[in-house]
Amino acid sequence: MGRLFLIDLEGDLYSCKHCKTAFALVDDIISKSFQCRHGKAYLFDKVVNVSVGEKENRKMLTGMHTVVDIFCVTCGSIVGWKYEIANEKSQKYKEGKFILERYKVLGPDGSEYMPPLDDAEDA
Numbered sequence: 027m028g029r030l031f032l033i034d035l036e037g038d039l040y041s042c043k044h045c046k047t048a049f050a051l052v053d054d055i056i057s058k059s060f061q062c063r064h065g066k067a068y069l070f071d072k073v074v075n076v077s078v079g080e081k082e083n084r085k086m087l088t089g090m091h092t093v094v095d096i097f098c099v100t101c102g103s104i105v106g107w108k109y110e111i112a113n114e115k116s117q118k119y120k121e122g123k124f125i126l127e128r129y130k131v132l133g134p135d136g137s138e139y140m141p142p143l144d145d146a147e148d149a
């Protein structure tokens with residue numbers, strides 16, 4: 027183990043809610059229209075400074091996907107997932123792309139997103 031080497035991002039970005047590690051640029055957002063259990067989630071072309079978990083198959087609204095969870099390299103909190111394989115042809119564009127759950131990250135202006143009230147068990 028040693029010092030972590032973090033990748034610097036320049037520009038407007040999303041960062042870890044807990045430790046402010048930079049994850050992704052606003053310019054790399056593919057879609058803001060995703061939903062997860064805790065409200066909004068964004069699809070990104072590139073995400074840095076994360077480590078990945080074990081591959082698993084997950085049934086989602088849009089079909090079966092093989093995904094890996096992604097974790098902040100600095101504090102280890104789970105921040106979203108990466109799509110490895112999408113079984114449905116119409117979902118193939120997601121392969122190799124990343125989801126960041128909005129309530130796990132700080133926005134470009136440092137803003138926090140609150141999950142919908144009916145699902146706020148962590149609050």
Ligand SMILES: [Zn+2]
Nearest residue numbers: 042045098101
């Ligand atoms: Zn962190």
